Every structure is written in C-alpha cells, then in structure tokens.
Amino acid sequence: MDQSEIDALLAAGSKPASQSAAAPAPPAPVAAPAPAAQEPSRDPSGHVIAELDTVTAVTERESNKVMDQLDQICRLVTRQQELITGIMTHTGSQEPKVQQAIHEVMSAGKEIQDKVFEAMDLMQFQDITRQKLERILNHLRQIHDYIVDLLGTGTKSEGKRASISNTIAQTGTTPDENKAHADAVIEAFKSKGKG
Amino acid sequence: MKILIVDDSSTMRRIIINTLSRIGYTDVVEGENGKSGLERLGQGGVEMIITDWNMPEMDGLEFVKVVRGQNPGIPILMVTTNAAKEDIVEALQAGVNNYVVKPFTPDTLKEKIESLLG
Secondary structure, three states: OOHHHHHHHHHHHHHHHHHHHOOOOOOOOOOOOOOOOOOOOOOHHHHHHHHHHHHHHHHHHHHHHHHHHHHHHHHHHHHHHHHHHHHOOOOOOOOHHHHHHHHHHHHHHHHHHHHHHHHHHHOHHHHHHHHHHHHHHHHHHHHHHHHHHHHOOOOOOOOOOOOOOOOHHHOOOOOOOOHHHHHHHHHHHHHHHHO | OEEEEEOOOHHHHHHHHHHHHHOOOOOEEEEOOHHHHHHHHHOOOEEEEEEOOOOOOOOHHHHHHHHHHHOOOOOEEEEEOOOOHHHHHHHHHHOOOEEEEOOOOHHHHHHHHHHHHO
C-alpha cells in the first residue's frame, strides 16, 4: 500500500467526522459535483489536525462569549444594587416593610453574583478540554510523521506546539481535586529544603 | 500591586483576572506565553507572576527559569493542569514559589496568593 492509497483511506474515514461537526447547520444547497479529476486530500491527517485546531479555537472564542454575558449580568446586578442603595435615601424607605423588601432584593442580587462567579470558575473546563484535545493532536502528529518517515513521502507536521501535560488524560473538571496531593508535595519539598 | 498573568488560554486568563478582582487585585497585565510574559515583565512594575506551564513558543517552566535568572525575589505562582509529583517538584526546583493544579476554586487561588504575599 503506498502513500496515495493510505491518504485515500484516511480521507474516506475522515468524512463522517467532518459532516457530524457541521450537524446544526441548516440544509446546505445542493453542491455542484466535484470535478472528476480532483484528487483526494494529499494530507488527510494534516486536515484532521487543522480541523481539531479549529474546534479548540472556536470553543475558546465561544467560551469568551459566555464570559462576556456573565460579566454583563454581574454589571447589571451591581447597577441594580446601586439603584436600590439610592432608593434607601428616599423618604418612606425607612418603613420596616420597605427595609425588609430592600434587604431581600440586595440578598438576591448577591446570590445572583455568587452564582455568576461560580459559573465563570466552571469555565475552566474549556482549558482542560482544549489540552486534552492537544494531547490527541500530538499523538496524531506523531503517527502522521511516523508514516511519512516510513514511506519516505509526504510532508511532516510543522510548527512548534504547546507542551502538553502528561497527566491531562486523568484530569477531571472537579475544582481542587488535586489540591491535597499538590500541597503535600510542596510541603515535602520545602521540608527537605529546610532539612 | 501589579500582577502578571501568563497563560495561552484567554478564557483561563479571564477566570484568573475575575478571581483576582474579587479578592482586591485589579492591576493586571497579561502574556499569552513565556515569550510575551518576558516582554511584559521587561516593561516594569510587575510585583507578582501567575503562570501556566503548557504554552507554545516558550512554556512556563522555561519562562520561570529565565525570570529567576533576572529576578530571584519576585513571587511566582504556577497554575497548571500538570499534577504529577515529578512535575510539581521540577517546577519548585526551577524557582516557582507555589503551585495550583487546575481546575481550582477561587479560595485556593486566594490562599496561595496570600501565602506568597504574606
């Protein structure tokens, strides 16, 4: 089996993945048939790598949009609290029932802000997921480069990538799940330094 | 206090900035890898560094080693997904003062920052 046959197989295998990635898109207009002379992609694994890179970039961009919305909610709650503080100076606001209502609205506002901050913190999952994808990309790149070396044809993957955590595969999304372990290692290191 | 945050994830930088602002630190500068972190550091005024490890161009460990060569006293907190014991030890040997594994809670970040500044 030569490189072109491998490329053709990989190209055929990568089609369903790229179609499923575009699942929410509205029905596409009927495309003109591809020219018969058109060759399959010469670098299908490179295509998959580029596709996964796009996925990570898009999720980061969309995560930032969510963060923008959460920031906006926080600003609105802060503004609401400023308005309520202003109301407290008005005549009649010292009535016990009015005071009680103001207190409840302020507490609810604080609760909303706390929940928004919690949601922001949970967005860390995006970075962890991105790094897990980076690890998969790294494996794909190694396989791709190995095949290129083996067959003596094709182009090796390019560009210096981010270093990758060796333990990312085991990393979950529960905050502080590794805190006790990390703190114990730090403590042992510092004690050793003192001793 | 001016804090430099170095992380290639813009989402993560925002999360750290939000956490810092909630505990009273609003003077923040950002770098997206070790190289741009060094550029920001060169502009002066930075009193503390929070850095990721896994980044393109120049990773956090290399960045810390360069910073320590120039500035032995500046507090450095590493915030990373690298949780293996040997990674933590390697970072501490490179000159990191404290270490947080992602995902973290704001309380943990606060605790670590206060321990570095205290």
